[in-house]
Amino acid sequence: xxxxxxxxxxxxxxxxxxxxxxxxxxxxxxxxxxxxxxxxxxxxxxxxxxxxxxxxxxxxxxxxxxxxxxxxxxxxxxxxxxxxxxxxxxxxxxxxxxxxxxxxxxxxxxxxxxxxxxxxxxxxxxxxxxxxxxxxxxxxxxxxxxxxxxxxxxxxxxxxxxxxxxxxxxxxxxxxxxxxxxxxxxxxxxxxxxxxxxxxxxxxxxxxxxxxxxxxxxxxxxxxxxxxxxxxxxxxxxxxxxxxxxxxxxxxxxxxxxxxxxxxxxxxxxxxxxxxxxxxxxxxxxxxxxxxxxxxxxxxxxxxxxxxxxxxxxxxxxxxxxxxxxxxxxxxxxxxxxxxxxxxxxxxxxxxxxxxxxxxxxxx
Numbered sequence: 001x002x003x004x005x006x007x008x009x010x011x012x013x014x015x016x017x018x019x020x021x022x023x024x025x026x027x028x029x030x031x032x033x034x035x036x037x038x039x040x041x042x043x044x045x046x047x048x049x050x051x052x053x054x055x056x057x058x059x060x061x062x063x064x065x066x067x068x069x070x071x072x073x074x075x076x077x078x079x080x081x082x083x084x085x086x087x088x089x090x091x092x093x094x095x096x097x098x099x100x101x102x103x104x105x106x107x108x109x110x111x112x113x114x115x116x117x118x119x120x121x122x123x124x125x126x127x128x129x130x131x132x133x134x135x136x137x138x139x140x141x142x143x144x145x146x147x148x149x150x151x152x153x154x155x156x157x158x159x160x161x162x163x164x165x166x167x168x169x170x171x172x173x174x175x176x177x178x179x180x181x182x183x184x185x186x187x188x189x190x191x192x193x194x195x196x197x198x199x200x201x202x203x204x205x206x207x208x209x210x211x212x213x214x215x216x217x218x219x220x221x222x223x224x225x226x227x228x229x230x231x232x233x234x235x236x237x238x239x240x241x242x243x244x245x246x247x248x249x250x251x252x253x254x255x256x257x258x259x260x261x262x263x264x265x266x267x268x269x270x271x272x273x274x275x276x277x278x279x280x281x282x283x284x285x286x287x288x289x290x291x292x293x294x295x296x297x298x299x300x301x302x303x304x305x306x307x308x309x310x311x312x313x314x315x316x317x318x319x320x321x322x323x324x325x326x327x328x329x330x331x332x333x334x335x336x337x338x339x340x341x342x343x344x345x346x347x348x349x350x351x352x353x354x355x356x357x358x359x360x361x362x363x364x
Contacts, residue, residue, distance in 0.1 A: 016227075023226035033343045034232040036074045039223040048072040048081060052222070055140060060205075061149035062190030063140035064088050077343035078114045087154070091122070091135040094158060098132035103155045105147040105277070106166030107175070109290050110137025113346040121166070121347075124356035129363050134158050137166065141182075143175030144273040145191055145203050151277050162284035164359070165277065169259035169309075170292035170345075173266040178206065187211040193269040201272045259295035259329075260304045267309040275316070278323055287313060288359060289327040293345060296336045299329060324362055331358045 027035040037047055051073040055063045065088040073080045085093050090111055104110050104122050112120025112135075122133040136155045147165060174180040178192035187210065191203045211219075221228035278285045289310070291299070298304055306314070310327070317325040331354075333339070339351035347355065 019230065020225060020227050023228075023230040027226055027229045030076045032229055032233040033076045033236050034074075034229040035076055036072075036222075036229060038225055038228065042072075050222070051082065054082065054084070057188040057190070059150075059189075060153055060191065061146040062142075063138065063188065065090065065138065073114065075114070075341075075343050077341050080114060080116055083117070089135055090117070090120075090137070091133075094134055096132075097159075100131045101158065101160040102131055102133045103151070103158065103160045103163045104133050104135045104137055104166070105151060105155065105163065106137040107142040107168055107172070108137070108139025109168050109347055110135065110166040111139045112137070112352065113139045114341050114344055115347070115349050115352055119349045119352055121352045121356055121359075124352060125164075125359060125363070128356060128360045131363070133164070134160065141171065141175050141190075143172045144270040145176040145193060148273040148277050149191060149203075152280065156281060160283065162286065162363075163277065163281055164286040164288060165274070166288050166290055167274070168290050168292065169257075169262065169295060171258065173258050173262040173270055176203070176269065177263070177266050178204075185209060185212055185215075187215060193266075195265065195269070198268070201269045255294055255298070257294045257298035257304075259291055260298055260307050262307070262309070264308065267307075267312075271309060271312055274313075278316075278320070282322075284322050284324065286324045286326060286359065286362060287317070288355070289313075289325075289329060290347075290355070291329045291332075293336075293340060295329070296332060326359055326362055328355060328358060 023032075026032050027037075036050060037045065039050060039053070041047075042049065049069070049071045051071050054065050054069055054071040056066060057063050065084045067084060067086055067088045069082075069084045069088070071082045073082055082090055085091050087094060102125075110121065112122070117123060120135075122135040122137075125131070126133050134155065136150055138150075142150075144167075151163070174182075176191065176193050177183070183190075183192070187208060189205060189208050191205050194202045194204045196202055218228075218231075221231060274287070278287075313325055317323045333354060339347060339354060341348045
């Protein structure tokens with residue numbers, strides 16, 4: 001019996017070693033979407049920290065970056081160095097005074113996930129319009145409640161003439177909904193919507209939960225094993241959204257778009273905090289709607305009408321002259337697929353350039 005157990009153990013160890021070796025080879029040859037170097041080897045090779053090591057989770061709005069920190073963000077279609085400034089923003093120093101300053105709010109699309117700093121939306125807008133943009137965008141599942149909290153508690157302290165909010169319907173409606181399945185076991189501090197009545201929403205921050213066994217295993221994989229890239233790759237290709245254009249344009253499956261079909265309570269909550277930002281700052285407010293792949297395809301295939309939240313934003317833009325609506329859905333290029341990174345759902349360099357040109361037309 002002991003001999004059989006020993007043979008089984010040796011075989012399992014051999015298989016894990018073989019998988020680890022293959023994961024290393026495939027990562028180095030960039031044959032998988034995920035090719036990040038494990039933390040233990042980055043230290044030996046003197047490489048920058050990983051993207052995930054950049055974040056802390058002690059702010060009222062949840063995640064924020066470490067100050068003056070350098071990290072590396074890697075997938076098969078990009079290899080980007082992230083640098084933060086003296087307050088933890090992915091931007092140049094905020095200490096310098098400029099003639100015309102804008103605040104940018106948003107999630108990973110505003111931050112410039114997966115592209116070099118010189119190609120991000122804020123940098124392109126600065127160069128095109130001769131303005132300075134304090135970029136408070138952050139790619140850690142941020143939603144409207146967090147945009148409000150980061151504006152109220154940090155961003156508004158910087159002198160500015162206007163605010164640009166990049167709104168991503170794909171996940172901005174659920175990013176602050178505690179009932180969404182993803183947040184039930186989330187092991188970090190972050191705020192969520194709290195409905196008071198039909199006219200008012202507040203927020204709450206639940207007690208941080210202990211990490212589950214699976215989460216600890218995943219963290220260990222990220223730190224010590226190339227197998228982490230294989231695990232993420234398998235998960236990526238098992239995701240029904242992989243090759244979304246090809247699958248959906250052929251009509252092979254039905255799908256929902258948060259742009260058109262988000263929960264009505266989440267729409268009300270999002271609108272509440274968007275309005276709170278606008279009315280608290282009394283400056284020019286550029287509200288930019290950034291459709292994702294599913295949203296574009298839903299519009300293209302089913303000729304969808306504007307959902308409730310878009311109609312409400314349109315009404316607000318007509319009532320308030322300083323509220324400028326820029327719906328990028330109205331400016332789609334002939335080939336929208338080019339807007340997004342090949343191995344990821346974020347804007348490509350072309351997507352950032354496309355958005356900057358449209359937004360610049362309104363700023364001018």
